[in-house]
Amino acid sequence: MKTKLFINNTWSASSDKKSFDRKHPVSGEVVTQCANATVDDAVNAARAAQEAFKSWKAVGPSERRRLLLKVADVMESKTPEFIEVMAKEVGASALWAGFNVHLSANVFREAASLATQIQGETIPTDKPDTLSMTLRQPVGPILSIAPWNGTAVLAARAIAYPLVCGNTVVFKGSEFSPGTHALIAKCLQEAGLPAGVLNYLNSSPDRSPDIADALISSKEIRRINFTGSTRVGRIIAQKAAQHLKRCLLELGGKSPLIVLDDADIDAAVKAAVFGSFLFQGQICMSTERLVVDEKIADEFVAKFVEKTKKLSAGDPCVTGDCVIGPMVSSNSGDRINGLLKDAIDKGAKVVCGGMAEGAVMPATILDHVTADMQIYDEETFGPITVVIRCKGEADAIRIANDSVYGLSSGVFGRDVNRALRVGMAIEYGSVHINGSTVQNEAQAPYGGTKATGYGRFDGRAVIDEFTELKWLTIEPFEQQYPF
Numbered sequence: 001m002k003t004k005l006f007i008n009n010t011w012s013a014s015s016d017k018k019s020f021d022r023k024h025p026v027s028g029e030v031v032t033q034c035a036n037a038t039v040d041d042a043v044n045a046a047r048a049a050q051e052a053f054k055s056w057k058a059v060g061p062s063e064r065r066r067l068l069l070k071v072a073d074v075m076e077s078k079t080p081e082f083i084e085v086m087a088k089e090v091g092a093s094a095l096w097a098g099f100n101v102h103l104s105a106n107v108f109r110e111a112a113s114l115a116t117q118i119q120g121e122t123i124p125t126d127k128p129d130t131l132s133m134t135l136r137q138p139v140g141p142i143l144s145i146a147p148w149n150g151t152a153v154l155a156a157r158a159i160a161y162p163l164v165c166g167n168t169v170v171f172k173g174s175e176f177s178p179g180t181h182a183l184i185a186k187c188l189q190e191a192g193l194p195a196g197v198l199n200y201l202n203s204s205p206d207r208s209p210d211i212a213d214a215l216i217s218s219k220e221i222r223r224i225n226f227t228g229s230t231r232v233g234r235i236i237a238q239k240a241a242q243h244l245k246r247c248l249l250e251l252g253g254k255s256p257l258i259v260l261d262d263a264d265i266d267a268a269v270k271a272a273v274f275g276s277f278l279f280q281g282q283i284c285m286s287t288e289r290l291v292v293d294e295k296i297a298d299e300f301v302a303k304f305v306e307k308t309k310k311l312s313a314g315d316p317c318v319t320g321d322c323v324i325g326p327m328v329s330s331n332s333g334d335r336i337n338g339l340l341k342d343a344i345d346k347g348a349k350v351v352c353g354g355m356a357e358g359a360v361m362p363a364t365i366l367d368h369v370t371a372d373m374q375i376y377d378e379e380t381f382g383p384i385t386v387v388i389r390c391k392g393e394a395d396a397i398r399i400a401n402d403s404v405y406g407l408s409s410g411v412f413g414r415d416v417n418r419a420l421r422v423g424m425a426i427e428y429g430s431v432h433i434n435g436s437t438v439q440n441e442a443q444a445p446y447g448g449t450k451a452t453g454y455g456r457f458d459g460r461a462v463i464d465e466f467t468e469l470k471w472l473t474i475e476p477f478e479q480q481y482p483f
């Protein structure tokens with residue numbers, strides 16, 4: 001597959017005609033040849049977004065809603081194409097890819113529904129004969145940067161919410177999924193979005209820092225949203241701060257599932273298997289820590305291992321559908337093997353699975369993990385999870401909070417009041433009582449605390465993220481001033 005840049009409604013090669021390849025993580029075959037954007041291309045994209053903003057900001061809510069609803073329909077109609085390209089580029093199972101398209105269509109529909117909800121309020125004023133109110137106005141061109149893992153949905157949310165608020169977008173896709181991200185831009189084009197309202201760029205990793213610099217420092221780009229690693233998020237936040245531009249950061253996670261001593265163990269095991277291994281654990285809200293009360297830990301671990309061993313593994317491009325496909329790259333395997341070795345050396349026990357070979361790794365469970373091991377709080381982002389045994393409720397809370405991250409979490413316990421108490425005490429952006437850490441609904445706010453970043457996607461929170469709040473008064477000509 002060959003993909004181009006999409007700027008001002010035109011698909012084109014990069015200004016220096018260079019491209020880069022995305023290769024299949026296991027076979028090494030070239031899957032996508034992608035136009036490699038230059039700084040000049042980025043500047044052109046920002047200018048196109050600025051030009052388009054002049055008219056898009058004035059488009060009425062009904063028309064914005066109609067267009068976003070159309071995007072949702074177009075995306076759904078292309079589900080087979082998404083499944084094919086996501087399998088090749090990121091090793092996604094049909095389940096993960098299909099779920100992504102479903103979530104993406106929901107994001108566009110939810111965004112569409114917000115079109116008429118971008119409202120201000122009237123404010124009581126001490127001034128006679130005066131009307132005091134607030135308005136929410138579009139901000140301007142937004143830079144949206146997305147990763148490869150929730151390939152469709154994370155791009156969808158980075159595009160749909162800024163657009164419904166009347167902004168235009170420069171979308172910088174991931175070098176791991178250029179074909180999937182281009183397909184999203186095609187959906188918006190096919191739905192009939194005006195020229196320049198969405199612009200799509202991709203680049204090889206060596207070019208990304210300069211492109212990000214050029215865009216963040218440009219006078220056109222007004223706000224930034226970034227979904228990706230905490231390492232790169234920190235760089236983006238620093239650049240944004242230098243130019244005093246607000247950013248929304250959705251970064252790494254180490255989501256805990258707490259299993260209290262009165263938990264329904266079978267239910268907790270189902271949530272643990274799903275949350276740990278869907279898409280090879282490469283989901284920011286993947287269950288990376290099982291904090292299990294020592295009284296029930298042996299029974300929980302035995303059942304968890306038994307169910308995990310039954311997961312089908314393979315390459316969705318070769319074997320048809322399977323739950324555990326390859327990771328995004330062989331680097332992931334090397335990194336996780338290092339964490340695994342460190343933990344084993346310090347006393348952890350592999351109770352299921354084992355080392356990765358390149359990008360291929362079996363579903364792996366590591367028991368008896370303790371705070372001195374790197375894997376205790378380092379994001380693995382692969383098909384491996386750890387069991388940390390705790391001594392009661394207070395210890396579970398302490399361990400869950402002993403993390404630099406704060407994205408998603410779950411608490412299993414039959415005494416719902418106690419589980420709620422635990423849920424209220426842990427510092428995460430979302431807590432699911434008797435549910436998996438992996439959950440997302442477009443109508444609920446999504447984001448984290450601490451090194452997971454700040455700001456929220458989804459729900460009504462996006463209205464604040466992507467609008468300027470203005471105080472407006474209408475006053476009588478005749479007024480008393482002190483001098």
Ligand SMILES: NC(=O)c1ccc[n+]([C@@H]2O[C@H](COP(=O)([O-])OP(=O)(O)OC[C@H]3O[C@@H](n4cnc5c(N)ncnc54)[C@H](O)[C@@H]3O)[C@@H](O)[C@H]2O)c1
Pocket residue numbers: 145146147148149150154172173174175208209212227228229230231232233235249250251252253283284379381407448452
């Ligand atoms: N909190 C969330 O909602 C959420 C969702 C999905 C993934 N994530 C996190 O994302 C990470 C995995 O994604 P990834 O490997 O693609 O992350 P990444 O940080 O390497 O890349 C994310 C994006 O940033 C771009 N990028 C990389 N270096 C850059 C630079 N110097 N300047 C500008 N752009 C740059 C990439 O091309 C990509 O588009 C994990 O840590 C995961 O937890 C978070």
Ligand SMILES: O=S(=O)(O)c1ccc(CO)cc1
Pocket residue numbers: 103149150151153154157282283284285440446457458
């Ligand atoms: O599975 S992920 O790609 O990490 C993911 C993250 C966030 C959301 C919420 O929009 C959906 C999927």
